[in-house]
Each structure stands twice: as C-alpha cells, then as structure tokens.
Amino acid sequence: MTGRGEVTTGPLAVGQFVSMIKRTLVQEPLFQRQTIKGEVSQWKQYPSGHTYFTLRDHDGQISAVIWKGRCTIHPSIKEGSVVVVTASLDVYVKRGNIQLNVERIEPANTLGAMEEARRQLVERLRLEGELDRPRKRPPFTPKHILIITGAGSAALADMHRLIENRWPGLRRTVIEVLVQGERATEEIVRGLALSRRLATPECAAQRGEPPVDLVIVGRGGGAPEDLWAFNLEPVVRAILASPIPVVSAVGHESDLLVSDLVADVRASTPSNAIERCVPVKAELEQWQDELNERLNHAMIRTFGDARRRLVNLHARLKVAPLAGINAGKRSMLTINSRLDRAVEATFARERTRIAGLEAALESIHPQRVLERGYAMTQTEQGDVVTNVNMLEVGQHYSLHFVDGTAQTTVTEIHTTEE
Amino acid sequence: MSENEPTYNEAAQRLEAIVAALERGGMGLDETLKLYEEGAALLKICQQELMSAEGRLNELRLEDLEHEFQAQDAQASD
Incomplete structure (x- = not known):
C-alpha cells in the first residue's frame, strides 16, 4: 500500500473502494471453489474462446465466465440446461461487476447418475461386509511410506513439509498419478498395484x-467431480486388495469418499494423513532419552541402596568385635564368679573330707594301738617286724611300748603250725 | 530371530514396564541387573528402529516405475 492509501479521513477513490470489495470477497473461502447448481441463461461462446453466461434459479442469478481452455464443456450444455459448476467469486473492478470464474461445469443429470452409482457401490460393499472388515493397523513407526498422488500438487507439498517437520528424512516414495479427469481412476489403480509389489521383500531387496x-493415496480438495475417482469401484477394490495398510486422504474434512469408507485409515485431508501416521521423531527421541535416564537412575538407585547397605553393614562389622569382647568380658566375669563359687564349694567339701580323714587317721595311729597294750617290734634298721619270719635268732630288736622302749635279743623262734 | 524381534511399539511398551518395575524397586540385585540389561537392549532396538526409518525420497512417474518392473520381469524370465 502507498502512504496515501493509509489515510482514512479523506474520501476514497471509487476504484480503490471496488478493489477493497474485491480483496474482501476473494479472501472469503466460502466464495472460492464453491459448488453451485443453477440454470444456464444467456449462454454465449465468443470467438476468443471465452464463454459467458448467467447462472440463475427462481431466487437469484449471477454472471459467470469460463475462460478459454479452463475446462471441458459437455456438448449437451445449452441455454436452459441445469448445471453444477465449481467456481470462485471474482470482481471485475473496471465495471464493478461480480462474476463467477468457472473451473468446472457438468450437466446436473450426469452428477445425479454418479451419485446414484456411488450409493449402489456403498450398498454392495455393505452387503459384502467390506465396510465392517477388520482394519489393518498402520505401523507405529513407518519405515517406508508410499504416497500416491498428483505430481507437484499442493497436497504433496503439504505432505512433504509435514513429514520433514515431524520426521526429517523419513524414507518415502511418491508415485505420481493423475488424480482427476478421465484417466485418474486407472492411474490410481495402477499406482496401488505397484504399491503391492513395492511391499514385497524381494522387490525391496532389489x-x-x-x-x-504404509500407502497414502489421496489428493487435495476440489469439486465433488474432481474427487470422484475415489468414489469408483476400481479404486475401492484396489484399496481393499492391498496387503499393507492404506490411508485414504482425499479432499477437505467435509468430503467423505467411498475410499474413506474402506481404507484402513480415513484421514480427513492429506496433511491429516501425515499427522496420523508419522510420529514426531523428536518426541520419540525425547521419550527414549527419558526412559534411558529413568532406567539408569533406577539402576543406580538400586545399586546405591545396596552399596549403602553394604557400607552400613561394614561399619557395623567394624565395631562388632568390640561388642563381642565386651560381651565376652561380661560372660567371663560371670564365669569367673561362678568358678570362684565352685572352687570355694570344692575347697569346703575337701576341707570336710580332710577333717574326716584326719579323724580316721588319728584312730589308726600306732600310738593308739600301743595304748591298748600292744608292743611294736623294730629291727635295728628301723623296719617294723610284722611276722616271725623276719626275725633271726641272736639279733637285737627294739620293743616299743606306749610309754618307752626296751632292747631284746631273740633266743628261739617258733612258727605257728597250721 | 527376526520373527521374534519386537516391533517398536512392543519394545516400547515392555521398556516402559521394566522402567516402572525398576523404579518401584524392592527387587534383588540379580533381578535388577537382569531387567536393566533387558531394558538397555530394548532401548537399543527402539533407537535402531528410529534410525532405520531414514532414507531416500523417491519421486517416480507411474510409467517409469512400471517400465522398471517390466524390465526386471523380462530379465528374470530370460
């Protein structure tokens, strides 16, 4: 904008004003690539190749233009035909007119027939149980994604951008096919056939x-007819025949295609397909780092605990001998006193016994015998004579009495005869 | 062994369980060490899985890929 354009106090130039209207209307998504049904009037095909007409019904009308070569025009379309157009609103600033730029025009009856065919296909699939079949689960971390979509399309660019954001360098193969027009169905089916081959280990090895x-098949938004290939039986059957999970990623959120009904994953848009099937690598890495840390931490803690227990035990062990000695000391003391007591008792017993012995000894002392009137004979060498054989005639012996001794000589010996 | 190799998701779930068990604690050292080793091995599988997903970006025309396969088939049948 120029500096002058920012001044809001003065009057606006009319051209500026109409340009503002144009900017506002063109920015409104509701008015872009809208599908509109109406009757054709004032149908004029100019030599320049452009076609002008008015689209109308009982309640309203609007000018429309089909720029040269912009789309194919069904030969049956003429004044009074009921048509369905895909068109964007535009403002012709010079004349202050609003008009539709038509990107696609179809006789309404064609579309009706297509809708009917689609309804019948869904009904057949329902009867066959294909709509309730168990879905294949896409891999948690896909290692090789196959994308089947239009070459150089905005949808493909979006998918690439999202993949790079989420998982930089993720391995992927794109098969470029036509996604609208008469050949779209056939090319999509051929693409899906190639995906079956690319999924085999032999082909992968080669x-x-x-x-x-994982296969993502789809395209960006468009008019219902543009997306129609995804409502057709060959595409639907090819998706059903896939040995690997297929994501149907067609159009905008509001578009529901038959391919969506049978695919393993229904993504609302191509971008949504990536969001649903490609994890954010950085998040997985972070999760792994966290788990690694927790794993190590738990390990260190467990071993730390064990080590602390060991240290603790060791410390207790070091003081344990002292405690043992003390306990030993204590028991020794007990034993000592018990020993003392035992020894004392033993001594007392011994003392009693000795006293008894003394008394006994006392009673058998020779003196006691002598006191009773006996005498003890001793040789000159001091041996006590206990029998007559120890005596010899002529030898001297001492006789001990209780109150003295006497010397004697043996004159005769008589042995007691038995 | 590749048949028994856990998928990323299986490995991840087992790993979560192991870490949770280790964090709860109360196991013997032998068991702890065993779980730790299993956890470390699973973590390695997960890391390798992430790395193995990186590769080329191939953008192929439908016809080109079909021709490539046709040529391979012709060679194989010779």
Whole structure:
C-alpha cells in the first residue's frame, strides 16, 4: 500500500473502494471453489474462446465466465440446461461487476447418475461386509511410506513439509498419478498395484530399501467431480486388495469418499494423513532419552541402596568385635564368679573330707594301738617286724611300748603250725 | 530371530514396564541387573528402529516405475 492509501479521513477513490470489495470477497473461502447448481441463461461462446453466461434459479442469478481452455464443456450444455459448476467469486473492478470464474461445469443429470452409482457401490460393499472388515493397523513407526498422488500438487507439498517437520528424512516414495479427469481412476489403480509389489521383500531387496509398509493415496480438495475417482469401484477394490495398510486422504474434512469408507485409515485431508501416521521423531527421541535416564537412575538407585547397605553393614562389622569382647568380658566375669563359687564349694567339701580323714587317721595311729597294750617290734634298721619270719635268732630288736622302749635279743623262734 | 524381534511399539511398551518395575524397586540385585540389561537392549532396538526409518525420497512417474518392473520381469524370465 502507498502512504496515501493509509489515510482514512479523506474520501476514497471509487476504484480503490471496488478493489477493497474485491480483496474482501476473494479472501472469503466460502466464495472460492464453491459448488453451485443453477440454470444456464444467456449462454454465449465468443470467438476468443471465452464463454459467458448467467447462472440463475427462481431466487437469484449471477454472471459467470469460463475462460478459454479452463475446462471441458459437455456438448449437451445449452441455454436452459441445469448445471453444477465449481467456481470462485471474482470482481471485475473496471465495471464493478461480480462474476463467477468457472473451473468446472457438468450437466446436473450426469452428477445425479454418479451419485446414484456411488450409493449402489456403498450398498454392495455393505452387503459384502467390506465396510465392517477388520482394519489393518498402520505401523507405529513407518519405515517406508508410499504416497500416491498428483505430481507437484499442493497436497504433496503439504505432505512433504509435514513429514520433514515431524520426521526429517523419513524414507518415502511418491508415485505420481493423475488424480482427476478421465484417466485418474486407472492411474490410481495402477499406482496401488505397484504399491503391492513395492511391499514385497524381494522387490525391496532389489531396490535396496525396506519394503513399503504404509500407502497414502489421496489428493487435495476440489469439486465433488474432481474427487470422484475415489468414489469408483476400481479404486475401492484396489484399496481393499492391498496387503499393507492404506490411508485414504482425499479432499477437505467435509468430503467423505467411498475410499474413506474402506481404507484402513480415513484421514480427513492429506496433511491429516501425515499427522496420523508419522510420529514426531523428536518426541520419540525425547521419550527414549527419558526412559534411558529413568532406567539408569533406577539402576543406580538400586545399586546405591545396596552399596549403602553394604557400607552400613561394614561399619557395623567394624565395631562388632568390640561388642563381642565386651560381651565376652561380661560372660567371663560371670564365669569367673561362678568358678570362684565352685572352687570355694570344692575347697569346703575337701576341707570336710580332710577333717574326716584326719579323724580316721588319728584312730589308726600306732600310738593308739600301743595304748591298748600292744608292743611294736623294730629291727635295728628301723623296719617294723610284722611276722616271725623276719626275725633271726641272736639279733637285737627294739620293743616299743606306749610309754618307752626296751632292747631284746631273740633266743628261739617258733612258727605257728597250721 | 527376526520373527521374534519386537516391533517398536512392543519394545516400547515392555521398556516402559521394566522402567516402572525398576523404579518401584524392592527387587534383588540379580533381578535388577537382569531387567536393566533387558531394558538397555530394548532401548537399543527402539533407537535402531528410529534410525532405520531414514532414507531416500523417491519421486517416480507411474510409467517409469512400471517400465522398471517390466524390465526386471523380462530379465528374470530370460
């Protein structure tokens, strides 16, 4: 904008004003690529190749233009035809007119027939149980994604951008196909056929890549007819025949195609397909780092606990001998006193016994015998004579009496005869 | 062994369980060490899985890929 354009106090130039209207209307998504049904009037095909007409019904009308070569015009369309157009609102600033730029025009009856065919296909699939079939689960971390979509399309660019955001360098193969027009159905089906081959280990080995483990088939938004290939039986059957999970990613959120009904994953848009099937690598890495840390931490803690227990035990062990000695000391003391007591008792017993012995000894002392009137004979060498054989005639012996001794000589010996 | 190799998700779930068990504690050292080793091995599988997903970006025309396969088939049948 120029500096003058920012001044809001003065009057606006009319051209500026109409340009503002144009900017506002063109920015409104509701008015862009809208599908509109109406009757054709004032149908004029100019030599320049452009076609002008008015689209109308009982309640309103609007000018419309089909720029040269912009779309194919069904030969049956003429004044009074009921048509369905895909068109965007535009303002012709010079004349202050609003008009529709038509990107696609179809006789309404064609569309009606297509709708009917679609309804019948869904009904057949329902009867066959295909709508309730168990879905294949896409891999948690796909290693090789196959994308089947239009070459250089905005949808493909979006998918690439999202993949790079979420998982930089994720392995992927794109098969470029036509996604609208008469050949779209056939090309999509051929693309899906190739995906089956790319999913085989043999083919993967030959190409030096892991097998394709996820297929995303789709395209960006458009008029219902543009998306129609995804409502047709060949595409639907090809999706059903896939040995690997297929994501149907067609159009905008509001578009529901038959391919969505049978695919393993229904993504509302191509971008949504990526969001649902490609994890954020950084998040997984962070999760792994966290788990690694927790794993190590738990390990260190467990071993730390064990080590602390060991240290603790060791410390207790070091003081344990002292405690043992003390306990030993204590028991020794007990034993000592018990020993003392025992020894004392023993002594007392011994003392009593000795006293008894003394008394006994006392009673058998020779003196006691002598006192009773006996005498003890001793040789000159001091031996006590206990029998007659110890005596010899002529020898001297001492006789001990209780009150003295006497010397004697043996004159005769008589042995007691038995 | 590749048949028994856990998927990323299986490995991840087992790993979560192991870490939770280790964090609860109360196991013997032998068991702790065993779980730790299993956890470390699972973590390695997960890390390798992430790395193995990186690769080329191939953008192929439908016809080109079909021709490539046709040529391979012709060679194989010779």
